Amino acid sequence: MFPPSTTAHLLASNSAPDGIESNVARSYIAGLEYQRAALENTIALQMHHHAHLVRFIQDHKLILAPIRRLPTELLAEIFKVAAREASAWGCLPGRLPPRTLIRVCRRWADVALGTPSLWSRAYLNLDDMGVREEAVTMTQLLHQRSGNTPLTIRIYQFKAPRQSLPIVPNVALAVLNVALAHCDRWQHVEFRSSETSPLLY
Incomplete structure (x- = not known):
């Protein structure tokens, strides 16, 4: 009033x-x-x-979110689908599905780290400077966390050195050396490059 x-x-x-x-x-x-x-x-x-x-x-x-009640086995299967569907070509290593999942929460990290098949794929676009800088470290990490699962490794570089981003010397060779140490687990290995941009320069 x-x-x-x-x-x-x-x-x-x-x-x-x-x-x-x-x-x-x-x-x-x-x-x-x-x-x-x-x-x-x-x-x-x-x-x-x-x-x-x-x-x-x-x-x-x-x-109360339903995803909290999902059994660990089902959550792991969802993670596997996400990893398969992700377009990893040209994707920065830090954004690949397994490394993203482990940052969500402790349970997701435990499930992802306990699912070796999530870490069995290495797709590396060496035309991307961000990928080149982490390529060797990521390849080592994937080999460590993938257990005994079959490995799929794809490495490609199509841009000629004068066209691409600054080059990390012999990064492709370093990645290959890491991969060769686990060649008994290779399921699919693919190296792709142009004639003007050989991988092993």
Whole structure:
């Protein structure tokens, strides 16, 4: 409720307020402005509380998400499908499915690390500088985590040296040396390059 106004009678006329009425009106307006500011502050606090409450509710709904109840075996199968469907050609190593999955949560990391077949594919685009820099490390990691599963290794480079990004010397040869140490597990190995850009330069 608004406080009573002693100048409200002037609202129904075009009469000019006298000096006292002007001062009273200014004081009354100042009081109302103070109330408005206080009300806006209260509304802002309530809106902030509302937004926090909504986020809190949404976060706790995740506790009931069906994926949390999936058996480990089924979750592993989903991961395998994701790995097969991912277009790894030209993809930065850090974005390949297995290395992405282990960053989600501890359970997903445990499942991914406990599923050797997720780590049995190495697709390396050596035209990509980001891939070249991590190629050897990633190949070693995949061999370590893939257990005894058959390996699929694909390496390609089509851009000529003068066209491609800065070159890491002998990276293809280094990757091949790592792969050769596990050649007894090779299921599919593919090396592709152009005549002007041999892999083993």
